[in-house]
Amino acid sequence: MADSTTTVPQAVLRIERVSRIFRMGEVEVPALVEVDMTIEAGEFIAILGPSGSGKSTLLNMIGGTDRPTSGSVWHEGHDLAVADDGELTEYRREKVGFIFQFYNLVPSLTAYENVQVATELVDDPLDPKDALEMVELSDRASHFPAQLSGGEQQRVAIARALAKRPELLLADEPTGALDLTTSRSVLGILQRLNREQNLTIILITHNAAIPAIAHRVVRIVSGRIAESRINEHVLPAEEVSW
Amino acid sequence: MRVLTRKLWREIFNSAGVLATVVVIIMVGTSSFICVKSAQRILETSQEAYYRDYRFADFWVNVKKAPLSAVKRVADLPGVAAVESRVVFDVILDLPHVVEPITGRLISAPTRGFDETINGISLVRGSGFSDDRNEEVILGEGFAQEHDLHPGDRINLILNRKRESFIIAGTALSPEYVYMVRGEGDFTPDAEHFGILYVKEAYARKALDFDGACNEIVGRLVPGAQADVDLLLDRIDRMLQPFGVLSTTPRSRQASHRFLSDEIRGLGITATVMPTIFLAVAALVLNILMTRLAERQRTTMGTLKALGYSNRQVITHFLGFGVVVGIVGGLTGIGLGISMSYGLISLYADFFKFPQFLFTTYADLWIVGMIISVVFSVAGTIKGTLAVLRLTPAEAMRPKPPARGGAVFLEKYPALWRSMGFRSHIALRSLLRNPTRTLSGILSTALAGSIILSTLMMYDSMWYLVDFQFEHVLRSDATIGMRDERSRLALYETQRLPGVDYAEPTLGVVCDIRNGRNARRLAVLALEENHRLTNPCQRDLSPIAIPPQGLVLASKLANILDADVGDRLELTPVRGRRRTVQVPVASIVEGFLGLDCYADLTYLSRMVGEAAAVNSVQLSVNPVRADALFRTVKTLPNAQGFSVRANTKGNIESTFIETMGISLGMMVIFAGVIAFGSMINLSLIEITDRQRDIATFRVLGYHPSQVAAIFFRQNMIVFTLGLILSFPLGYGMVVGMAQAYDTELFRMPVVVNLPVIVWTGLLAFGFVLLAQWVVYRQIAKLDWLEAVQAKE
Known part of the structure; x- marks a missing residue:
């Protein structure tokens, strides 16, 4: 199933000795400690770790929503660690799609409009209708988030992330608030996007069952990468269980 | 979109x-x-x-009587664009439906083209002067309206010791009387008791014995000459001295214009x-x-x-x-x-x-x-x-x-803190943990309170002023102005008029008063020894007796002249030989209208070089016989003006009740908008932020009113602090306002009365209660089941 063997791997992002320290009053809390990681095009990576392990912080480094305290995040020859706000905004706008645990939809906008929030930003987006079609939500386009189930909201969030045609799709506990059946369907969509569109996906989770659907599993403990392994037997999402 | x-x-x-x-x-x-x-x-x-x-004229010169040749010389002065001469006389009017005599000001005007003169008059009703009749007047529109007089009606007046009947040829307005006051000292327009009457020029000169002469010169300046108007008026003053210059007035000091x-x-x-x-x-x-x-x-x-x-x-x-x-x-x-x-x-x-x-x-x-x-x-x-x-x-x-949940500083005093109960704890913690919000609430309440306080204080100031002026300083019931200066004989005549209980003479003399570089031309009012009907007062309302020598100045005049008690001023009567004398400042009194200056009657008479003279008499009137007095005054040949203190006071009061009432209402509504608007806004924010708390209380079995009471407690703390702050703030506003409106014509006393403070509190509290009602409605309406289940 893994197609990394059939194409020449090409690094989308390279993380070098990245540390992130949070200061809370007098106390310094290291969330990431000298992490090295390379993300290659078309990869589906699952980052696994207990809560507080630093996985979200790592995702923020990858997504350009935060800067490391030290180290470098290389993307197309630029170090995001030293990029200014404008450059980071540009990076997030053009390259990254985000999916959040609690969906982060704008409550006052319909599903369609929530997708538009993303499509209005870029030059060549998908039609919001098509994006909703891809997550099988065309019939709910005019509903407000409050009128959608959790799974539907997360699918809107996926459509919103997809619509920009990002290089990288980052999913932060995308099924954290969903039941098993809904989770399977959401994960299935991600897996399909990765397979059919060769979209690079990084998913973080504390659920040990989920990484089974990824090509590579990175386990993170106390801000350090404890293990990075290739998943030889990628499981179809509908077979995941917990 | x-x-x-x-x-x-x-x-x-x-x-x-x-x-x-x-x-x-x-x-x-x-x-x-x-x-x-x-x-x-x-x-x-x-x-x-x-x-x-x-x-509209740039300057006025009032003289006793000047020949028209002198007017021509004024016209030739550099800076003067045009001058015109007039005859202006105050007279007593007799309106059949009004018991009291009324003062009218007769002003001569050309038969044709009266709208093209300096201070041209614009006809409102009627057709203006006819060619055939002499006894015609064009009446001030305000006065005509006040007394329901129309063109074609007749009006009687005492002119040159004779009672004359005039036909009203029209009604008109003049730029000189946009604000209808007699002059300085008046501060509310009184169209009921003071009227302007334009009469034909030729007729006025003849009837008033001013053939080839005038007693007022009005002039316009060439553009750019305004800056030097005082120098010009000095020059005119010297030039016309032989004809008895009574006053020179630049536009900037003309009463209507100044108001x-x-x-x-x-x-x-x-x-x-x-x-x-x-x-x-x-x-x-x-x-x-x-x-x-x-x-x-x-x-x-x-x-x-x-x-x-x-x-x-x-x-x-x-x-x-x-x-x-x-x-x-x-x-x-x-x-x-x-x-x-x-x-x-x-x-x-x-x-x-x-x-x-x-x-x-x-x-x-x-x-x-x-x-x-x-x-x-x-x-x-x-x-x-x-x-x-x-x-x-x-x-x-x-x-x-999560919001800071730590102890607030009051909790360092456990005895105090424990004595307060948990409702107060909630209110106090919430206030102290959101200092910006709390301060905004306090500040808004303070502003609203201060607006109410300052408006009420200004309202009180006006009442105080009227009381000060018309109950303490001026105590006569009526005043008769004389056509000319007369001997004390006039006093005795007046004393014998029906209804007069007591009469007191006064003498007004226009003088130049100078202290170094500071000078003013004004009327010095001379009072008799043991005067009872005019009592210059100090701020604490204690009356000051006019000393046999020296001047008593109103504090504003003392400020303008930079003079203090004991200083010697140069005083030059603007008449006769104009001899300058040194006079001491004997005392300084309070005064809110015009620039009062008092002296002893004998003392001032001596200075103008005459035996004790009189040009107005103040009267104490027996109310039962007042009508008899009024009827007699209407026939007095020498009376030139008449005023009744109760009318003047009543006019001011009714004017203020009307206008201040409106502005009071407006200001209270405005303050209400601030107090209610900000309080309700802050409360609604608080309710939204604490939905879960409210829901929890409701689940526990609290009634909406009990939950609202916690918010009420919180709002009351903000309200009380704001109200306390509003007192100095409002007082400061009034002081600032008093300074802004401090003019030579009018000053506003700053007074603080307890009822004003109580009313401010009550009104502001009313707005808070109104806000509280909305808070209660919101709490009662809240879907607490949903709120309690909602995800943070």
């Missing part, structure tokens, strides 16, 4: 209730600016046009101060509102940034709230302001008589109004937005860390 714009509109629509309170405050601020500033412009342009079209100009200037100050207060409060409330909105939309802001929206795009979106609130507040404020300005002008129309008010659309004011309302509104929005925007998207997307 861009999707974020759609989001903006929906969210504005959803929080319309809370935003409406801010919009209303902005609307009131903007409307007060538009209203007052438009009224100021309308008055100003009406004044300019009227003065220009009817050639009008002072009002226009005062409006300018109001147009700055009032909107600033309202818009500042609006910005304050909006700041709280937007800080909270931004915090609530923290995740959305973070998400937008994570999606790739730039800081500029996000901030533009959020500032949109401020812009919309500002535009809506601005537009409604401009609309309201325009209609209010018509109301204000119609109020002014009772006081200031113009042939027409020039209403124009002041597009520039609307633009300025809109700009300031948007600027204040955006200023109120910016802080909250920036605070969230400073976070990185990752931080912003994390929910806000």
Whole structure:
């Protein structure tokens, strides 16, 4: 199933000795400690770790929503660690799609409009209708988030992330608030996007069952990468269980 | 429409209730600016046009009697563009339906072209003078209206010791009497007891014995000569000295002009101060509102940034709230302001008589109004937005860390803290943990309270002033003005008039008073020894007896002359030989109207070189026989003016009850908008923030009123602190106002009475109660089941 063997791997992002320290009053809390990681095009990576392990912080480094305290995040020859706000905004706008645990939809906008929030930003987006079609939500386009189930909201969030045609799709506990059946369907969509569109996906989770659907599993403990392994037997999402 | 714009509109629509309170405050601020500033412009342009079209004089010179050849010499002086001569005389009018004698001012006017002279008059009704009859008058329009007199009616007056009957040929307005006052010392227009009568020039000269002569010269200056008008008037004064110059008045000191100009200037100050207060409060409330909105939309802001929206795009979106609130507040404020300005002008129309008010659309004011309302509104929005925007998207997307829940400083005093009970604990903790919100509440209440306090204080000041002037200083029931200066014999004659219990002579002499470089020309009022009917008073109302020597000055005059008790002033009577003498300042008294200056009757008579002379007599009247006195005065050949203290006082009181009543009502409503608007806004924010607490209390079995009581406690603390602060603030406003309106014509006393303080508290409390009622409704309406289950 893994197609990394059939194409020449090409690094989308390279993380070098990245540390992130949070200061809370007098106390310094290291969330990431000298992490090295390379993300290659078309990869589906699952980052696994207990809560507080630093996985979200790592995702923020990858997504350009935060800067490391030290180290470098290389993307197309630029170090995001030293990029200014404008450059980071540009990076997030053009390259990254985000999916959040609690969906982060704008409550006052319909599903369609929530997708538009993303499509209005870029030059060549998908039609919001098509994006909703891809997550099988065309019939709910005019509903407000409050009128959608959790799974539907997360699918809107996926459509919103997809619509920009990002290089990288980052999913932060995308099924954290969903039941098993809904989770399977959401994960299935991600897996399909990765397979059919060769979209690079990084998913973080504390659920040990989920990484089974990824090509590579990175386990993170106390801000350090404890293990990075290739998943030889990628499981179809509908077979995941917990 | 861009999707974020759609989001903006929906969210504005959803929080319309809370935003409406801010919009209303902005609307009131903007409307007060538009209203007052438009009224100021309308008055100003009406004044300019009227003065220009009817050639309002640049100076007046009153003489005893000057030949027309002398007038010609004045016309030839450099700087003088044109002069005209007139005969002006105060007379007693006898209106059949009015028991009291009324003072009228006779002014000579040409038979034809009276609208083309200096101080031209504009006919309102009637056809003007005819060619065949001499006994015709054109009556001041205000006076005619007040007494229901019409062209064709007859009016009687005592002219040159004879009773004459005149036909009213028309009614008219004059730029000299836009504000209908006799002169300095009057401060409310009194069209009922003072009328202007224009008579044919040829007739006036003949009847009043002024053939080839005049007693008033009015003149216009060439452009640019205004700056040197005082020098010019000095020159005219010296030139006409042989003819007995009584007074020279530049336009800047003409009574009607000064009242009008002072009002226009005062409006300018109001147009700055009032909107600033309202818009500042609006910005304050909006700041709280937007800080909270931004915090609530923290995740959305973070998400937008994570999606790739730039800081500029996000901030533009959020500032949109401020812009919309500002535009809506601005537009409604401009609309309201325009209609209010018509109301204000119609109020002014009772006081200031113009042939027409020039209403124009002041597009520039609307633009300025809109700009300031948007600027204040955006200023109120910016802080909250920036605070969230400073976070990185990752931080912003994390929910806000739980509110600080630590102990507040009061908890360091356990005995005190424990004595208060948990409801007070909730209220106090909430107040102390949200200091900006609490301070905004206190400040808004303080501003509202101070507006009420200062308005009530000014209302009281006026009553105090009227009481001071007409109960303590002036104690005569009526005053008769004499045509000429007379000997004491006139006093004895007057004493014998029916209904007169007691009479006291006074002598008014126009003098130049100088102290070094400071000088004023004014009428010194001389009182008899043991005077009872005019009692100059000090601020504590204790009367001052006029000493046998020296002058008693009103404090304002002492300030102008920079003189103190014991200083020696140069006093030159503007008559006779004009001998300058040194006189000491004997004491300084309080006085709120004009520039009072008193002296002993014998002392002043001696200085003008005459035995004790009299030119007016003050009377104490037996009320039962007052009508008999009035009837007799109407026949007195030597009487030139008559005034009844109760009328003057009544006129001032009714004028103030009317205008101050309106402004009092307006100010209380405005203050209410601030107090109610800000309190309700802060409460609604508090309710939204504490929905879960409220829901929990409701689940526990608390009644909505019991939950509302916690909020009430909290609001009462804010209210009490704000109210306390409002007292010094309001007092300061009145002191500032008193300084702004401190003119030679009028000063406002600053008085503090307990009822005013109590009323301020009660009114402000009323608005808080009203806000509390809305709070109660909101709490009762809250879907607490949903709130208690809602995810944080």
